[in-house]
């Protein structure tokens with residue numbers, strides 16, 4: 001068993017378990033009951049637990065009673081462009097389209113996505129390629145997909161992520177700290193230096209203006225970082241940055257975090 005005294009968990013969306021969700025909508029959702037149970041067990045082992053939540057889902061307000069119950073801190077890493085819908089994650093659009101349709105049209109071809117397995121496979125195939133693209137290319141793809149399938153994303157754009165007023169409200173909770181998760185949620189290791197710089201600089205400034213406090217922590221989208229991304233993060237004035245439990249050699253700019261599943265496996269060991 002690993003000798004862990006402090007564990008940072010990472011979450012995204014929280015709520016009840018919902019088997020009608022697919023793709024990112026499913027795997028980004030952690031049930032509140034399970035979060036409570038895992039914190040309770042880690043604390044019993046004498047481990048200092050810190051929660052973190054990426055992307056800036058509105059649902060994170062639901063976790064406040066758990067923070068207060070266990071007196072654990074939460075770092076909310078916000079994708080600044082998702083606030084007020086300026087940038088929208090294609091992962092959610094694609095997942096919601098798959099939830100609603102049995103057939104998807106793409107480049108004039110029809111794909112049958114009638115059950116969970118075929119929907120998940122379609123999601124993963126598309127996600128693999130799109131994850132590495134820059135924002136304009138992602139947007140081009142998703143706009144075409146939406147058009148071909150006569151699908152409206154307008155409703156989605158306003159409902160899932162925190163607005164600036166909600167973010168300010170959240171930032172005033174004594175156990176909550178706001179951190180940065182980039183502006184457009186790109187995989188930073190696949191982008192050119194000036195794009196990485198812009199992604200971090202712009203989001204840090206944007207978030208500082210909303211919450212009126214210094215933003216000192218960063219989490220990399222997808223946990224993806226390498227020496228040049230870490231150097232740019234230092235240059236932008238962050239004091240520490242988080243990856244995932246599996247994102248390479250740990251350092252102050254690649255701090256490990258555990259998913260709920262990884263914490264569950266740790267507890268079994």
Ligand SMILES: [Zn+2]
Pocket residue numbers: 054055181185221222
């Ligand atoms: Zn993220």
